[in-house]
Amino acid sequence: MSRPPARSDRTRSDRRSRPPRRDRSRPVEAPPEEVNRAELPSNPPPSLPEGGLRVVALGGIGEIGRNMTVFEYGGRLLVVDCGVLFPSEDSPGVDLILPDFRAIEDRLDDIDALVLTHGHEDHIGAVPFLLRQRPDLTVVGSRFTLALVAAKCKEHRLTPHLLEVKEGERLHHGAFDCEYFAVNHSIPDALAVAIRTPAGLVLHTGDIKLDQLPLDGRLTDLAGFSRLGDEGVDLFLVDSTNADVPGFVISEREIGPVLDGVFHRADARIIVACFASHVHRVQQVLDAAVVHGRRVCLVGRSMERNMGLAAELGLLHVPDGLLVDLDEAMELPDAELVIVSTGSQGEPLSALARMARGEHRSVRIRSEDTIILASSLIPGNETAVFGVINGLTRLGATVVHQGTAKVHVSGHSPAGELLFLYNAVRPSNVMPVHGEWRHLRSNGRLAVQTGVPEDAVVLAEDGVVVDLVDGRASITGRVEVGRVYVDGLEVGDIGESTLADRLVLGEGGFISISVAVDANTGRAVSAPKLSGRGFSDDPKALDAVLPLVEDELSRTESEGITDTHRIAQAVRRVVGKWVGETYRRRPMIVPTVIAI
Amino acid sequence: MSRPPARSDRTRSDRRSRPPRRDRSRPVEAPPEEVNRAELPSNPPPSLPEGGLRVVALGGIGEIGRNMTVFEYGGRLLVVDCGVLFPSEDSPGVDLILPDFRAIEDRLDDIDALVLTHGHEDHIGAVPFLLRQRPDLTVVGSRFTLALVAAKCKEHRLTPHLLEVKEGERLHHGAFDCEYFAVNHSIPDALAVAIRTPAGLVLHTGDIKLDQLPLDGRLTDLAGFSRLGDEGVDLFLVDSTNADVPGFVISEREIGPVLDGVFHRADARIIVACFASHVHRVQQVLDAAVVHGRRVCLVGRSMERNMGLAAELGLLHVPDGLLVDLDEAMELPDAELVIVSTGSQGEPLSALARMARGEHRSVRIRSEDTIILASSLIPGNETAVFGVINGLTRLGATVVHQGTAKVHVSGHSPAGELLFLYNAVRPSNVMPVHGEWRHLRSNGRLAVQTGVPEDAVVLAEDGVVVDLVDGRASITGRVEVGRVYVDGLEVGDIGESTLADRLVLGEGGFISISVAVDANTGRAVSAPKLSGRGFSDDPKALDAVLPLVEDELSRTESEGITDTHRIAQAVRRVVGKWVGETYRRRPMIVPTVIAI
Structure with a gap:
């Protein structure tokens, strides 16, 4: 399959006359060995060439949740979705995980709009946190989506600027010409969005499935997607959640x-x-x-x-x-x-x-x-x-x-339905979104099976910069994207070091040793107080280490050590070694030395 | 369906001549609303009537893992299996969970044998811990099972007394006449055991499935089970692991x-x-x-x-x-x-x-x-x-x-196969084992569907005492059964209080406050040292509470409080209230007050 000609050479009419973008010579039965084997870059991206479109996910790729994708054209930004991720066991005690806004925090005024595809928490949950930083941002969405956003903002005492759109509508948000399409999902009133800039036509599915007999009669607009395919979709961002599940989802109405x-x-x-x-x-x-x-x-x-x-x-x-x-x-x-x-x-x-x-x-x-x-x-x-x-x-x-009766169906297209999507849209470039790596790679393989060239499938993850230039999408760099944790009332003060400590404490508890020493001589002026929490139910569990701590304090005193930090280190070493040998456990050792 | 006559009235021949135990008048399509709705008792059991058989699981019912069932007849004990449970997120930091031996620890010498049905860890993993308490216990099992046990015991520097048995063999272990049957499972050489005492005939499946084309040709001995059924099985202990899964397991050989x-x-x-x-x-x-x-x-x-x-x-x-x-x-x-x-x-x-x-x-x-x-x-x-x-x-x-290709099949019979088992064995009483409540109840329903009377299905959990007396099995009491945790080298020193602390620490970390006070006046003689671990990455996170702690120390001093425990309580209250209001978090608050 030949690459499409560079954008500037193409007119609408020659796009329409192109044959469907499939390479029929490629056997579709055998999945390709791989898609995009290149290592992902760590360099900051170069400046975006004029006329190019930049796409960066601040959340939602390489994970399921906190979906947020930023599009940049001509110095202006469009954000699609702004959701939360619910924490798993690797982030204990955390309430929510937000997308990392750092990459855009100096450019908040450049955002022309925040477009929300639907009202699930992983697409709208972080909206209040973004609005706190840019309260006058226009929030675009369908009626039900905006009703949910308004309720959420009310809880946060925010009054958002809402702009309601409907499927079939096409309007400009600043530099971005957006057209909205009905999408079927596990919540009503979901939308896909087609984003037109001079750099090309991008279609973002949001969350999607293809129930052909939806309860509300509101089908995913595959006909509209096909029309976009005729026009020529330069970049297709596709929901990957169920890409590794074969087949089709049965209709919601079969649950009745x-x-x-x-x-x-x-x-x-x-x-x-x-x-x-x-x-x-x-x-x-x-x-x-x-x-x-x-x-x-x-x-x-x-x-x-x-x-x-x-x-x-x-x-x-x-x-x-x-x-x-x-x-x-x-x-x-x-x-x-x-x-x-x-x-x-x-x-x-x-x-x-x-x-x-x-x-x-x-x-x-x-x-x-x-x-x-x-x-x-x-x-x-x-x-x-x-x-x-x-x-x-x-x-x-x-x-x-659901393990015993058909009382649930998924809201996301599995492989069989995704093939329908690819064949309707016939995209030049594909970027799987909304998925962990296992989903993204499966989705990429499906795209290739329908004839998308392997090197036109862009497997990115959060922070990876994808530039669409002259009709070709490629990875050009990376911006720093971390996880922003909400715990209680505070946003962002919890980081990897706190979480690492929680994991250690949760596995082994801690042993604290407190002692007062003479500031001048380093001599212990109190008996060391030892106590364990989360370590053992046995009240005598730590008795045997007390003499070792006392010996160590005598040693530091005899060596004239008065620095409380050094004394604490010495005590930590003794207790840590003892507990490792005696119990083969790794509690956190917390020495406190008070100089009097 | 009439109850079988009391044991003493029955002879072997009248048992053989009984019709298959099914109530054909009962529609099998409609599952019964429930089985055994009674509350489980908390009272200790009465003494076992003479001629009765007692069954108590010390592990493995109400959970999947650490299977261990104790049978008692005429003052003698037979133990079937002795496995471990692998910990889940509710027991952080724990390596293994053992059955609770307390109920038999005063009666270890009454055990005639430990019978192992197969070599999986949830059936043999705790054997070394039992042998430590009774090193000369006879351990009975098939050749492969015993090879695995021997290797395990070697690691624990134990030399077990092993007694190898084969399917088809029948021999006495003290008071218990045991017959062994070939069983197909996800490990070779698995056995079911029929236990005969004057109280009746008990059949324990161990872990079981009914692959009809097993790779090694060694079928579950359904014909043998049918022969037992002809003889009359008074109590049938049945693997529940897959009881809530409809249908059948495909053959292992289909994976090839x-x-x-x-x-x-x-x-x-x-x-x-x-x-x-x-x-x-x-x-x-x-x-x-x-x-x-x-x-x-x-x-x-x-x-x-x-x-x-x-x-x-x-x-x-x-x-x-x-x-x-x-x-x-x-x-x-x-x-x-x-x-x-x-x-x-x-x-x-x-x-x-x-x-x-x-x-x-x-x-x-x-x-x-x-x-x-x-x-x-x-x-x-x-x-x-x-x-x-x-x-x-x-x-x-x-x-x-397994989500993308048929590269795994389960080792446990789902509902369809369990029906075959019930119809072969035609038991008088049924006791589902090896399962959480959802599995036990499903299994009980299957028994009822095959004609076992509802009140002959005994849904127990660990520690619940089931007595088989005069051919009727019923729950008579409960012995105390807890979880015995292994963490590192130590067994049993970790209990619910340590685990509760680990859960708190793992969710919220801790804030420690250390201060030295004058033993006579209660006056602080050092500045309070505040530090948090697993609380926040912000080094200034605790700055605002320091003055509150100092105020509180002044207050306790002015009130003449010198008791370090009371001072610590006061400090804990102030810091806990502050952190709740300021952060809406619940770290553990750990005050240490040293009297000088």
């Missing part, structure tokens, strides 16, 4: 009959847990409730808020009188109630987890209850989710989940 | 062609990771290597040891000259090498994890490499395993795993 069957068999209470933004899933629960003569109680702050917004916007149809509050619900006969709750990921403070532990304020799980986890199991949450299932099961309840 | 296909496509190095005891999986890798002209290097201490034992016992067929050591392997052309490695669960110190991080001594991953994870993904290990896959993928390697 499964729910109906579970409702049919249940003759007592039903509790359904699902994501608080999954309007269509909740709709199907409401529909089943109506059919089976049950009323519905929404539990969980985000569930109540989001479904309220969805109902207001006409995205969720709630028959009059169907909903009851928790107090009313507790008065209903068991067979006339469905509770719809958050907590499907085993979150320990959620209503469902409290029910499983027998600690919920109002709801006591009984053996007649049926609980449906109508949700995915996000990797990393397995222990928590199975803990909740075991707790509910131990109390006798029947638990239905 | 999949491996063959991957080998066929690979033109450079192949690295296969799998469990170090999965002899049949390794056999299929060796077979594929022979076909494709590759030599094989075994990597990892347990892999080398176990496959050496398996080869010695004729369970693994290794053609002469096929194996090479790592140094030779590194000299071979890429297309002529297969590395078989441990590390399939993402263990951070394993060879595979080091390769994924680019830290392995000899093996540098290259983009041409193909890596096969021919293993399950044990819940709780997802983050680690996906981390390894991402690391390998980032380096350009092709990674094949």
Whole structure:
């Protein structure tokens, strides 16, 4: 397949007349051995050539979450999405992880708009943190997305400048000519965005799937993508989340009959847990409730808020009188109630987890209850989710989940659907986004199988700079991108050193040794105080090291050492060696030497 | 369905003539609403009636791992299995979790034998810890199981009394008449055991599946189980691990062609990771290597040891000259090498994890490499395993795993196979074992579907006492069973309080405040030293609390408080309140007050 001619030589008409961009001579059965084997660079990028477009992800590539991609053209910036990442076990105690804004913090005034593809937390969760730095930024999105953003901003006491767009609309945000396309996903009102600059046409899918019979009839606009393909898409940013999953996702509407069957068999209470933004899933629960003569109680702050917004916007149809509050619900006969709750990921403070532990304020799980986890199991949450299932099961309840019944479908296109996308768009260059490395590489292979040249598939990660110049996308450098942690009220004061300490402390606890010494002689003027936390339940565990510490203090004194730091080091060494040999453990050793 | 007559009234012949124990009037399609809804008791059990059999699991019910079941008849004990549990995130820093021996520690001399069903760590891992307390205990098992036990005991410098048994054999261990049956599982030479006492006939499956075309031709002895069923099985202890998975496991031998296909496509190095005891999986890798002209290097201490034992016992067929050591392997052309490695669960110190991080001594991953994870993904290990896959993928390697190809099958019967077991055995009473609550309850439901009366399905958990008296099994009490943690060299000194501290420290770190005070006046004689670890990267994070601590010390002094404990409490309160309000975090607050 020949490279397309340089941009400046092309006209709209010769683009349209090009044949579909497939290399039919390439056998599509055999996946290529690899895509883009080059090492990623560490150098800062050169200046962007005039007429070029620069793309940098500040989050969301090489990980699933905190999606944020910055586009630069002619000195102006467009940001697509601004989400959070939920922490895993490698960042203990952290509440949220934000994209790293450092690469743009000196250029906040150059941003023409923040475009949000949809309302999931990993796409909008960090918006308030960006708005704190640039309060007048225009935030662009669909109606439901903006409703969720507005609610979120209200909690942060921010008043965002919102600009509502619809699929089919095309408008300029400063230097960027943006066209919006309907996309089907696990939240209503999702959009893909096509970004036109003189550098070329870029299409960003956001999160996407191709349900061909969506519950709301709002299909992913594959026809629109095909039209863009005819025009010539220079760079295609594609959701990679399910790229390593073969085949297709069944339709969301196929969950309805499964729910109906579970409702049919249940003759007592039903509790359904699902994501608080999954309007269509909740709709199907409401529909089943109506059919089976049950009323519905929404539990969980985000569930109540989001479904309220969805109902207001006409995205969720709630028959009059169907909903009851928790107090009313507790008065209903068991067979006339469905509770719809958050907590499907085993979150320990959620209503469902409290029910499983027998600690919920109002709801006591009984053996007649049926609980449906109508949700995915996000990797990393397995222990928590199975803990909740075991707790509910131990109390006798029947638990239905995606491992035992088809009560969940994914919101992301797997391989089979991604091939449809590539074949519709026929892009010149591809940049897989929204995925860990395993997903990105699988997605890249799919692109190559549809005829995209291997060297036109750009596998990047956060901070890697991709320049689209003369119709060719390539990696030109890297900007520094770290993880920005939110813990409690503070943003950014927690870094790798604090997290490393937490990991050490969490694995082995600590042993502290406190002693006062004479400032002039270095002589200990108190007995050393030894204490361990997270080290042992045995109150005598540290008795044997006390004489060793005393000996060491005598030694430092006899050598005339008065520097508290050096004395502390000596004590740390003695205790660390002893504990390693005696227990083969590695607690943190924390000596404190006070000079009097 | 009528209950079987009490044991004393029955003869062998009337048992044989009983019809199969199924209640055909019961519709099997609709699962019963529940099984055994009763609360579990907390009382100690009454004394065992004469002629009764008592069953208590010291581990392995209500959890997956550390399987250990104690049978008592006529004052004598028989122990089946003695395994370890691998810790999850709720027991940080712990190496292993053992069954709790307290319930039998005063009765160790009453044990007639320890019967091991197979050689997996969750069935034999705690044997050395039991033998330390009773070194002359007879350890019964199949040849391969005992070879693994002997190797393990050697590491612990123990010389166990081993008694080898084979399927088809029946012999007395003291009061217990035991018959052994061949069982198919993911390790060779597994056994089920039928235990006969005057109280009745008990069948314990151990871990089991029903591969009907096993690689070694050694079928689970369903015919033998049927014969026991004819005789009348009074209590059936059944592996629950996959009870909530519908259907059947495909045959292990179907993995061979999949491996063959991957080998066929690979033109450079192949690295296969799998469990170090999965002899049949390794056999299929060796077979594929022979076909494709590759030599094989075994990597990892347990892999080398176990496959050496398996080869010695004729369970693994290794053609002469096929194996090479790592140094030779590194000299071979890429297309002529297969590395078989441990590390399939993402263990951070394993060879595979080091390769994924680019830290392995000899093996540098290259983009041409193909890596096969021919293993399950044990819940709780997802983050680690996906981390390894991402690391390998980032380096350009092709990674094949059970999510993308059929390179693993489970070793445990799912629901469809369990139904075969129940229908062969036709037990009077059923006790699901080896599972968390979600598995136990599913397994109990399957038993009921085959006609076992609901009240004859005993859902217990660790420590719950089940008595089989007059042919009826019921829960009669509970003995205390905790978790025994091994951390480093010490067993049992870590308990819930240490683990709770580790969880707090791991989430929030700590803030220490050290101050020396005059023993007589309570006056601070040093400036308070404040320091945080795992709290913040900001060196000034604690500056603002210092004046508050000083104020508090002035207050305690002015109130004449000289007790160091009370002063420490006051300081803790001030710092804890400040950090909660300022940061909304909960580090551990560690005050140390030294009286001079």
